[in-house]
Amino acid sequence: MTKAKKTLAPQQERSRESLRKLQKATAEVLGQHGVEGTTIPRIAQHAGLTPGAIYRRFHDKDALLEATILGILERQEERIKGGLTPDKAAQIPLPLFAEQVVGGMVLSYRVNAALLRALRTFALSRQNTGFYKKAAKLEARAFAHAVELFMAHKKEIRHPDPSVAVSLGLMMVSSMLYDWVVMPTDTSAWKQFLPKDDQELKQELTRAFLSYLGVEQKRG
Numbered sequence: 001m002t003k004a005k006k007t008l009a010p011q012q013e014r015s016r017e018s019l020r021k022l023q024k025a026t027a028e029v030l031g032q033h034g035v036e037g038t039t040i041p042r043i044a045q046h047a048g049l050t051p052g053a054i055y056r057r058f059h060d061k062d063a064l065l066e067a068t069i070l071g072i073l074e075r076q077e078e079r080i081k082g083g084l085t086p087d088k089a090a091q092i093p094l095p096l097f098a099e100q101v102v103g104g105m106v107l108s109y110r111v112n113a114a115l116l117r118a119l120r121t122f123a124l125s126r127q128n129t130g131f132y133k134k135a136a137k138l139e140a141r142a143f144a145h146a147v148e149l150f151m152a153h154k155k156e157i158r159h160p161d162p163s164v165a166v167s168l169g170l171m172m173v174s175s176m177l178y179d180w181v182v183m184p185t186d187t188s189a190w191k192q193f194l195p196k197d198d199q200e201l202k203q204e205l206t207r208a209f210l211s212y213l214g215v216e217q218k219r220g
Contacts, residue, residue: 026068031115073138090152109177158214
């Protein structure tokens with residue numbers, strides 16, 4: 001029995017590593033070609049596999065995309081859990097912490113815009129499924145952790161309901177980034193009203209967020 005376990009462990013690890021490589025390749029193809037352009041042959045070529053090897057794991061493209069997206073969200077949750085705690089967040093001045101969080105969001109949404117666009121497109125096509133509910137739950141847990149970090153500064157927030165203010169403020173920042181960075185339409189008519197670059201976008205979103213919380217942002 002012990003010998004069988006020793007033999008099985010490396011096989012399981014190789015299987016997990018193979019799955020990680022496949023999901024990484026799937027995410028990269030999604031980001032490059034969108035949902036419609038993501039095909040099993042294209043993923044197979046990108047991953048250095050045969051289409052048959054993929055079909056032995058997943059019965060169709062949708063099953064592979066579901067597993068890949070849930071994997072992305074699960075790893076995001078792991079990173080969050082292993083990252084900043086409310087106690088550590090409390091040691092960072094709130095205006096600086098807000099600037100770091102908003103700046104990180106601007107950078108992440110910009111760098112991953114094509115992938116985020118593909119993920120949202122696919123998720124919206126799978127509403128009322130078990131996959132959609134699980135993905136929504138994972139995203140909600142990540143969002144709740146972000147709110148918890150800001151609530152470490154609860155006494156500095158002058159809004160009458162700090163929790164609502166932080167939640168709605170983060171949603172407004174996220175919605176703005178989705179509208180203008182991830183899912184942009186023709187913005188030429190609006191160019192005069194928008195920040196000229198991402199640095200200015202970060203500054204204005206941070207200012208709006210802190211203002212809504214009732215926190216004064218000291219000028220430099």
